[in-house]
Amino acid sequence: MDNPIRIGILGYGNLGRGTVKAVKQSSDMEIVAVFTRRDPADLELEDASIPALHIDEITDYQDKIDVMILCGGSATDLPDQGPAYAQLFTTVDSYDTHAKIPDYFEAVDAAAKEGGNTSIIAVGWDPGLFSINRLVSESIIPNGETYTFWGKGLSQGHSDAVRRVEGVKAGVQYTIPSEDAMDRVRSGENPTLETAEKHRRVCYIVPETGYDEAKIEHTIKTMPNYFADFDTDVHFITEEQLAKEHAKAPHGGFVIRSGQTGEDNNQLIEFSLKLDSNPEFTSSVLVAYARAAYRLNQAGTTGAKTVFDIAPGLLSPRPASDLRRDLL
Amino acid sequence: MDNPIRIGILGYGNLGRGTVKAVKQSSDMEIVAVFTRRDPADLELEDASIPALHIDEITDYQDKIDVMILCGGSATDLPDQGPAYAQLFTTVDSYDTHAKIPDYFEAVDAAAKEGGNTSIIAVGWDPGLFSINRLVSESIIPNGETYTFWGKGLSQGHSDAVRRVEGVKAGVQYTIPSEDAMDRVRSGENPTLETAEKHRRVCYIVPETGYDEAKIEHTIKTMPNYFADFDTDVHFITEEQLAKEHAKAPHGGFVIRSGQTGEDNNQLIEFSLKLDSNPEFTSSVLVAYARAAYRLNQAGTTGAKTVFDIAPGLLSPRPASDLRRDLL
Numbered sequence: 017m018d019n020p021i022r023i024g025i026l027g028y029g030n031l032g033r034g035t036v037k038a039v040k041q042s043s044d045m046e047i048v049a050v051f052t053r054r055d056p057a058d059l060e061l062e063d064a065s066i067p068a069l070h071i072d073e074i075t076d077y078q079d080k081i082d083v084m085i086l087c088g089g090s091a092t093d094l095p096d097q098g099p100a101y102a103q104l105f106t107t108v109d110s111y112d113t114h115a116k117i118p119d120y121f122e123a124v125d126a127a128a129k130e131g132g133n134t135s136i137i138a139v140g141w142d143p144g145l146f147s148i149n150r151l152v153s154e155s156i157i158p159n160g161e162t163y164t165f166w167g168k169g170l171s172q173g174h175s176d177a178v179r180r181v182e183g184v185k186a187g188v189q190y191t192i193p194s195e196d197a198m199d200r201v202r203s204g205e206n207p208t209l210e211t212a213e214k215h216r217r218v219c220y221i222v223p224e225t226g227y228d229e230a231k232i233e234h235t236i237k238t239m240p241n242y243f244a245d246f247d248t249d250v251h252f253i254t255e256e257q258l259a260k261e262h263a264k265a266p267h268g269g270f271v272i273r274s275g276q277t278g279e280d281n282n283q284l285i286e287f288s289l290k291l292d293s294n295p296e297f298t299s300s301v302l303v304a305y306a307r308a309a310y311r312l313n314q315a316g317t318t319g320a321k322t323v324f325d326i327a328p329g330l331l332s333p334r335p336a337s338d339l340r341r342d343l344l
Numbered sequence: 345m346d347n348p349i350r351i352g353i354l355g356y357g358n359l360g361r362g363t364v365k366a367v368k369q370s371s372d373m374e375i376v377a378v379f380t381r382r383d384p385a386d387l388e389l390e391d392a393s394i395p396a397l398h399i400d401e402i403t404d405y406q407d408k409i410d411v412m413i414l415c416g417g418s419a420t421d422l423p424d425q426g427p428a429y430a431q432l433f434t435t436v437d438s439y440d441t442h443a444k445i446p447d448y449f450e451a452v453d454a455a456a457k458e459g460g461n462t463s464i465i466a467v468g469w470d471p472g473l474f475s476i477n478r479l480v481s482e483s484i485i486p487n488g489e490t491y492t493f494w495g496k497g498l499s500q501g502h503s504d505a506v507r508r509v510e511g512v513k514a515g516v517q518y519t520i521p522s523e524d525a526m527d528r529v530r531s532g533e534n535p536t537l538e539t540a541e542k543h544r545r546v547c548y549i550v551p552e553t554g555y556d557e558a559k560i561e562h563t564i565k566t567m568p569n570y571f572a573d574f575d576t577d578v579h580f581i582t583e584e585q586l587a588k589e590h591a592k593a594p595h596g597g598f599v600i601r602s603g604q605t606g607e608d609n610n611q612l613i614e615f616s617l618k619l620d621s622n623p624e625f626t627s628s629v630l631v632a633y634a635r636a637a638y639r640l641n642q643a644g645t646t647g648a649k650t651v652f653d654i655a656p657g658l659l660s661p662r663p664a665s666d667l668r669r670d671l672l
Binding site: 034037038041042114117118121138143145147148149150152154155156157158159202264268277278281282283284285286287288289290293296297299300301304307322324325326327328329331332336337339340341343344 | 362369370466473478479480483487606611612614617653656664669
């Protein structure tokens with residue numbers, strides 16, 4: 017057995033916690049430390065043997081860590097952290113602001129090359145595994161259409177939106193793919209579908225005492241961008257129900273490519289995820305790509321990469337000859 | 345636009361015909377010639393502008409062809425052709441004898457390196473896209489089980505077997521995945537399932553005049569290895585029905601990985617294909633990987649490769665920056 021890949025984790029929210037768990041399921045890796053901007057004593061790491069350190073100490077670890085997994089958010093953390101730490105470490109991150117990926121790629125690429133590091137950005141399932149399936153299926157069936165459906169899943173952005181409505185004490189929102197729209201896609205019809213036709217939305221709301229439920233429901237259903245265009249259901253529940261039935265963060269979705277080869281042969285490629293825990297799954301993807309980042313860097317490849325640049329074999333701890341024998 | 349990738353096609357059975365169609369859907373490629381062991385005048389190419397040449401002329405084309413797509417079969421053609429032509433050309437093939445892949449890889453690898461060529465072997469959907477999904481999903485969710493289901497699809501080997509039964513004039517066999525077994529897998533139960541529990545078999549038989557149908561049915565259902573262990577249905581039909589309802593070669597299947605992250609969060613990854621034409625789809629995969637083989641060879645990478653070694657971005661004719669912007 018080679019020396020284990022030495023992993024650092026920056027950030028200890030849901031993604032950081034999931035990353036600790038995922039590394040522990042990987043026999044070829046070890047966690048060197050978790051870094052935080054908070055007081056490290058407050059982290060409450062389940063495994064007391066893992067050092068929790070303040071982010072100010074991170075630069076002392078350049079020679080002790082092979083890959084730094086950046087577990088911050090895309091809105092405010094990664095735009096700075098991505099380029100900053102790509103200069104110091106080989107990194108992976110789950111940057112997911114689709115529209116800004118090209119700019120983020122360029123910034124991280126320059127920093128990683130300057131530092132002689134390898135940084136795989138936008139890793140996870142969308143962007144990530146879903147992106148790979150969009151790309152591969154389009155490349156194989158050029159004459160066709162690709163459809164992405166999200167859900168059933170808890171949407172953080174939409175849950176935040178309903179919680180901002182006056183009279184809402186707490187609540188969650190699930191995005192649910194339209195079975196009807198999926199059936200049309202699977203039939204080979206290649207329909208034109210807006211996002212609102214592909215999904216419906218279901219909200220579970222705990223109202224403040226004395227607020228008019230009908231008014232809350234109306235405000236939610238008519239909220240521009242978030243709900244107005246969608247088929248939306250609003251259910252009112254108690255705080256106890258919310259805690260008991262809506263504590264997990266499930267998610268998932270579908271990428272479907274429907275197209276034709278030859279004259280009229282329909283071909284359908286479908287990829288789907290059904291996840292009990294969205295953050296734990298994203299963390300698991302990050303950890304597999306950390307292995308690839310390490311290997312690419314060892315092989316002398318530097319700069320920013322995306323999942324499009326990573327050969328599948330680099331994700332597995334097993335030797336290439338075993339993979340050919342057992343999985344091909 | 346760069347010069348088109350110059351494609352040669354060796355063999356003009358179902359796979360060769362599908363490859364011609366698939367290259368025509370690829371704007372960055374052109375077909376230089378189709379090579380055959382038969383009399384080239386007999387090929388009946390739909391597009392008369394494509395030269396049909398005898399295989400003896402193939403060595404004259406080393407400088408005129410960038411990638412030779414080997415469209416022969418795994419049983420008798422590819423064991424010789426794979427290594428032989430890897431020495432002369434960058435190649436892709438659909439070698440699919442799973443158990444012999446390691447030996448085949450070594451033979452092609454030596455030949456390709458000697459010739460300075462790049463040869464991607466065992467390309468298609470299984471081995472191929474299914475293999476990638478087995479590998480990637482196992483790498484992301486190490487704690488779990490992977491299940492491959494085949495069908496609904498026409499099985500060539502099993503169709504041949506029923507046609508060898510005395511009294512059978514013609515016939516086809518479909519492999520059908522067990523919905524019950526798939527439901528158990530999707531539920532997160534992680535059951536142990538033999539191939540016979542995962543699939544059932546349905547035969548459509550045209551009997552010779554005067555033969556006892558009950559005897560034919562019994563012979564089929566008790567045939568060792570092929571049918572004895574399976575839930576098998578046998579239907580008797582006319583030659584007209586066979587020609588009308590069973591002329592296509594549909595296939596497909598499912599790769600499902602079910603596992604756990606953290607303590608008890610179930611995560612399900614599913615990939616599936618539903619193909620009207622198995623050979624045309626396999627050809628389309630070959631053509632996408634021909635693009636990758638060409639690029640790897642241009643970049644100086646030689647030897648045998650499998651789908652595990654190919655980064656997804658190499659499959660697309662589009663520039664990497666476009667892929668990041670549009671598909672990530």
